[in-house]
Amino acid sequence: MxxxxxSNRNLLSVEKIDTYIGQFHILEGVSVDVAKGSITVxxxxxxxxxxxxxxxxxxxxxxRNGRVIFDGQEIQGKQAFKIANxxxxxxxxxxxxxxxxxxxxxxxxxERKKGDLDRHADFIFELFPDLERLSKLKGNQLSGxxxxxxxxxxxxxxxxxxxxxxxxxxxxxxxxxxxxxxxIRKLRETTTxxxxxxxxIMASQLAERYVIIDDGKSVHRGLMSDLVQNQDLxxxxxxxxxxxxxxxxxxx
Amino acid sequence: xxxxxxxxLYSVIxxxxxxxxxxxxxxxxxxxxxxxxxxxxxxxxxLFFLVAAGLTLIFGLMDVLNFAHGSMFMIGAYTGWxxxxxxxxxxxxxxxxxxxxxxxxxxxxxKPRLVRLDLSEAWQKSLPKLAYIAALLVAVLALVKFxxxxxxxxxxxxxxxxxxxxxxxxxxxxxxxxxLLRILLLMLSGAFVAVGLSKPGNRxxxxxxxxxxKRLILPVVLFVLTIIFTLVRESASEGVLLMNGNLRFALxxxxxxxxxxxxxxxxxxxxxxxxxxxxxxxxxxxLGMSFVMRELVQVLWDPxxxxxxxxxxxxxxxxxxxIAEWLxxxxxxxxxxxxxxxxxxxxxxxxxxxxxxxxxxxxxxSRLGMIIRAGVQDPQMVEALxxxxxxxxxxxxxxxxxxxxxxxxxxxxFLPVQPMMGDQYQMQGFITVVIGGMxxxxxxxxxxxxxxxxxxxxxxxxxxxxxxxxxxxxxTVIIMIIVLILRPQGxxxxxx
Ligand SMILES: Nc1ncnc2c1ncn2[C@@H]1O[C@H](COP(=O)(O)OP(=O)(O)OP(=O)(O)O)[C@@H](O)[C@H]1O
Ligand SMILES: [Mg+2]
Numbered sequence: 226m227x228x229x230x231x232s233n234r235n236l237l238s239v240e241k242i243d244t245y246i247g248q249f250h251i252l253e254g255v256s257v258d259v260a261k262g263s264i265t266v267x268x269x270x271x272x273x274x275x276x277x278x279x280x281x282x283x284x285x286x287x288x289r290n291g292r293v294i295f296d297g298q299e300i301q302g303k304q305a306f307k308i309a310n311x312x313x314x315x316x317x318x319x320x321x322x323x324x325x326x327x328x329x330x331x332x333x334x335x336e337r338k339k340g341d342l343d344r345h346a347d348f349i350f351e352l353f354p355d356l357e358r359l360s361k362l363k364g365n366q367l368s369g370x371x372x373x374x375x376x377x378x379x380x381x382x383x384x385x386x387x388x389x390x391x392x393x394x395x396x397x398x399x400x401x402x403x404x405x406x407x408x409i410r411k412l413r414e415t416t417t418x419x420x421x422x423x424x425x426i427m428a429s430q431l432a433e434r435y436v437i438i439d440d441g442k443s444v445h446r447g448l449m450s451d452l453v454q455n456q457d458l459x460x461x462x463x464x465x466x467x468x469x470x471x472x473x474x475x476x477x
Numbered sequence: 478x479x480x481x482x483x484x485x486l487y488s489v490i491x492x493x494x495x496x497x498x499x500x501x502x503x504x505x506x507x508x509x510x511x512x513x514x515x516x517x518x519x520x521x522x523x524l525f526f527l528v529a530a531g532l533t534l535i536f537g538l539m540d541v542l543n544f545a546h547g548s549m550f551m552i553g554a555y556t557g558w559x560x561x562x563x564x565x566x567x568x569x570x571x572x573x574x575x576x577x578x579x580x581x582x583x584x585x586x587x588k589p590r591l592v593r594l595d596l597s598e599a600w601q602k603s604l605p606k607l608a609y610i611a612a613l614l615v616a617v618l619a620l621v622k623f624x625x626x627x628x629x630x631x632x633x634x635x636x637x638x639x640x641x642x643x644x645x646x647x648x649x650x651x652x653x654x655x656x657l658l659r660i661l662l663l664m665l666s667g668a669f670v671a672v673g674l675s676k677p678g679n680r681x682x683x684x685x686x687x688x689x690x691k692r693l694i695l696p697v698v699l700f701v702l703t704i705i706f707t708l709v710r711e712s713a714s715e716g717v718l719l720m721n722g723n724l725r726f727a728l729x730x731x732x733x734x735x736x737x738x739x740x741x742x743x744x745x746x747x748x749x750x751x752x753x754x755x756x757x758x759x760x761x762x763x764l765g766m767s768f769v770m771r772e773l774v775q776v777l778w779d780p781x782x783x784x785x786x787x788x789x790x791x792x793x794x795x796x797x798x799x800i801a802e803w804l805x806x807x808x809x810x811x812x813x814x815x816x817x818x819x820x821x822x823x824x825x826x827x828x829x830x831x832x833x834x835x836x837x838x839x840x841x842x843s844r845l846g847m848i849i850r851a852g853v854q855d856p857q858m859v860e861a862l863x864x865x866x867x868x869x870x871x872x873x874x875x876x877x878x879x880x881x882x883x884x885x886x887x888x889x890x891f892l893p894v895q896p897m898m899g900d901q902y903q904m905q906g907f908i909t910v911v912i913g914g915m916x917x918x919x920x921x922x923x924x925x926x927x928x929x930x931x932x933x934x935x936x937x938x939x940x941x942x943x944x945x946x947x948x949x950x951x952x953t954v955i956i957m958i959i960v961l962i963l964r965p966q967g968x969x970x971x972x973x
Contacts, residue, residue, distance in 0.1 A: 285857055302681040309863035321858045323851040334847050335862050383863070 235294075236261040236387055236417045237282070242291030242301070244281045251277045254291070255443045257419070257436050259387070264409070264418045266432035266449070268425075268463055274441045275421040276318055279389045282419075283315050284308040296386060310337060314380030318391040318421070320372035322379070324365035328356055331364060331375055335382035342382050349378045352408045370401045377408065387417050394424045402427060425463065429453050437462045502934060512816045514937045515930065520822040522929025523829025527884030528906035529913070529921040530836055531877025537853050537916025538873050540756055541749060544763040547903025548770040549737055549878045551896065553885025555774060557733035558785045558894045561725055565631040565714045567732070569650050572707040573623075576660040577616075579699040580667030581674075585692040588675040588682070596678030605673035612669035619662030624651075629777040650710045660707060726788035730886050737882025741875035749874065750867065771896045782893035791821040791890070821890055828887050832880060833922045840918060849873060853916055905932075908953050912960045914970025923968060928953045 237259040244252035252274050259265045267275045280286045282293055284305035293301040300308050309315065323331050332342050332349070350357040353374040359367065367375065373393060380388050393409065394402045406427055412418060413431075422428040428435070428449075435452050437445040439462050452458060503511045528550055535541050559567055596604065628650075650656070676682055686692065706713070717725060744766070752758045786792070790807045797803035797811045803820050810817050840846035848869050852859045860866045885899065892898060909928055913920025935949025960968060 283861055285861060303684065304865075304867075305857070305860040306863050306865045307684060309861055315858075315861040317858060317861070321855055323854055323858075325850045325854060326847060330847050331851075334844075334851055334859070334864075337863050379862070 234260050236296060237419065238292075238294045239278070239282060240292045240294070242278075242281055242288035242293065244277055244286050244288045246277070246286060251286075251441055252281060252288070253441045255281075255438065255441070257443060257446075259417055259419050260434070261417055262413070263434060264413050264420055264432045265434045265436065266420045266422050266428045267436050267438055268422075268428065269438035270462070270464065273438045275438050276391055277441075278438060279315070279391055279419070279421060282308075282389060283313065312384065312386035314383070314385035314388045316376050316380050316388065316390040316393065318395060320369060320376050320395075322364040322367070322372045322375045325363065327361055327363050328367070328375055329360045331379055332356075332382050335379045337383040341384070345382055349381050352381075352411060353378050353404075370397050373397060373401075373405070374408075377405070381412070385416060387419065388412065389419050391421045392423060393420070394422060394427050406431060425459075506934075506937065508814070509816055510937065512814055513818065514933045516813070516816070516818050516822065516826070517936075518930035518933030519826045519829075519926065520929070521932050522926040523826050524884050524888055524902060525905050525909050525928050526829045526922050526925035527832060527880050527887065528902045529909035529925050530832065530918055531880045532906050533910045533913065533916055533918060533921045534836075534849070534873055535877045536910065538849055538856075539753070539870050541753075541759050541874075542763070542907075543874075543877070544760060544903070545744075545767040545770065546763075546878070546881050546906060547899030547901075548767040549741070549881040549899070550885040550888075550902050551774065551899035552740065552770060553733040553737050553882025554785075554889040554892075554894045554898060555778070555885075556736045556882070557729040557886030558783060558889050560717070560732045561729040561785060561788075561889075562783075563631050563714070564717045565650070566628045568706065568710050568713045569628045570625070572656075572660060572703055572710065573619075573663055575699055575703040575706060576663040577667040577670075579696055579703055580664045581670050582696045582699055583668065584671045584675055585686070586689070586696065587671060589686040591672065591675040591677040592679050592682045594678045601676070601678040604677050608669045608673035612666045612673070615662055615666040615669065619659045619666060623659065626777065653707075656707065656710075660703065722789040722792075726790075730883065733886035734879050734883045737885075738875045738879035740882075741878025742871050744878070745871045745874035750870070774896045780896055782895035785889040785894055787821055787890045791819070791824065819891070825887050825891075828883070829925075832883070833918075836880075836918050845869070845872065905953060908957045910967075911957055912967055914967025916971075917967070917969040920967055920969030927956060931956055 235258045237257070239255060239257040241254045241256055242252055243250065243254060255274065255278055257265070257267065257278065267278060269275050277286060281288050281301075282295075284300070284303055284307070288301050291301065292299055295308075295311055295313065298311070300311060323334065326334065336342055355371060356374060356378055359371060364372065364375070373395070377390065377393060380390070390409070393405050397405060402424065409418065409420070409431055420428070420432060422431070429452070432449045435445075435447065435449050436443050437458075444462065445458060502514075506514065528546060531549075532543060532546055535543055556567070709716075717728070720728075748762055748766070749759055752762060787809070790804070792809055793807040795806060795808045795810070796817055797806060797808035797820070800811070802808065803811050808820060811820050811823065812818075838846075840849065848859060848864055848866075852866060852869060856866050859869075881899075884902070888898070888902075905928055909921055909924040911924075912927065913922070913924030931952040932949050935952040936946065938944065939946045939948045964970075
């Protein structure tokens, strides 16, 4: 497990960002560090600001203050497509696959260089065998779970150093959650991941580190192995969002 | 399943209605009138499609209603007409535009240095403004006493003389030394603009630049073109006027389309892009732009109507019985199933169909088409994949304007070329888009053909039954209302 907090080892450092949407001050000094080769999870209630944090990193809702450092470069304030081209893949919540495009076209669109898809097709279809079978169907003909897989697969087409994945388990049946977890576990062998996940079991099994976002602030951070034993913290900030209680026997 | 069967039912009803209408018209009008009117309808429909295709693509992707689209149609007609009749004006102005563009396009070359400059915030703000003022002053200086009206009037002379020597209409261009001075000054002006646009001192714009060689390609190409077109200002006009009329017409089409494309790109980048967040202003802005363009054209060419001469392939008196005969003799009319029909109008129908095929292939087979289809739904997500969506917006806008411009030059040989010629087509273009469904190019094609038919048959009935000719115009609005009641999202529109 990565124990280091050495900032040189961080692939991504979000430093005290303030993000406004219109007049609303959504993020107030959020800081998140993601160590190279690790999975970090953002936890927090609905509406806490997890999605906005990912969007801010991605440049979709640029921060007004603060810095975002990726791979040694300041990227805040740059256009989203440039940020993506630094090597960041984004899997949005709500399965934002392109409905008018076929599965294959959805993947093809994510290419940054010619041949990206060809190089990674085997890997992608090994993770999500269903997609190969469905490759000619349009996005609007897929089930929710299939769309979710496509959304993740799309981020794997180019060579990304970092993946931002927003609630991959949202609305998935238990067996699919298992498959998604397997996929993400396999991904971390090659990439670094910043995950947003409401399913606490999934989050605790995947991530090494966590950051809790509450009401637009990053209020707590640390090792996942510490958090699972800290029932107080879990109840204080995550409360209802925990889908299944961590049994005390497991925590012991 | 029930969704599919519903769809099937609608399709069957649609086919039955169309077949019924066609049969009714056929038996009522008789074969001869039916075929003639149908062909006229297809001609109009083709032009409607060329206008509506751009409108619907632009609206679908960017939610922009371009009220200057009719003016772009008109500009295309004027550009093509100028090029075909007497390109003195075009070749007189082109080097100046190229010179200005050359240095503006230096932005990628100078920007990486300028953004790294250490400037106080006050300077960062004021330096671009100073640069723009300087650019304006220098540009004014560059154009002092430039006889642009004189140049423009050359084609009017052409329209009124009936000399058999095409070169008799040419008028001389300015002497070279003075013209070169203008070129230099405009390059200086463009350089100022480039400095302003580079945002000197703005470190957030710092990014790893592409290799210098790649960044220099465009400015160097433009510079070479500037020199070439400066030197051939007079001989180019001569050359164009002496060449085969059909070739000249083909070049006129290319010139008008290309100019439309570049004009569209320029308008999108400079005027529409800053307003995406306030889309209502775009409506006002494009509306205002249409007035400006109309006035500009009136200043240059007076508020007159010109008739462009048909190219030789469509101009020889006589009626061909086969397509081969027409192509050999260049007959002005052709006999189709016993009906005499102008060959040029057949060409316009062909133009519309070819462009429909082109747009279909573009949307379904190219990466750009894929990006457009995805961007219609979620431009932010497309951007998050690493695609420069802004550039795609520019491209689509430019493409839409190019299609309208192509429609304009296509119409020029059989419609009077005059400042208001686009207004009616814009109106019909909007109705087409509503009927076909916002954002659907297939809808634009079907809608355009329906409207073309309605206009043609409306005219036919007005004549035959001695009704007011406005019935033809009203018919398209009536069709729109019927469609809106039965299917508010348009024939091919998506619900939501
Ligand atoms: N476009 C917007 N306009 C105004 N407020 C917004 C907008 N988008 C998000 N917000 C607000 O920002 C806050 C954070 O939203 P965000 O989507 O980041 O939450 P989240 O932590 O991802 O929640 P969830 O777990 O429900 O996905 C919310 O209070 C939300 O109401
Ligand atoms: Mg969220």
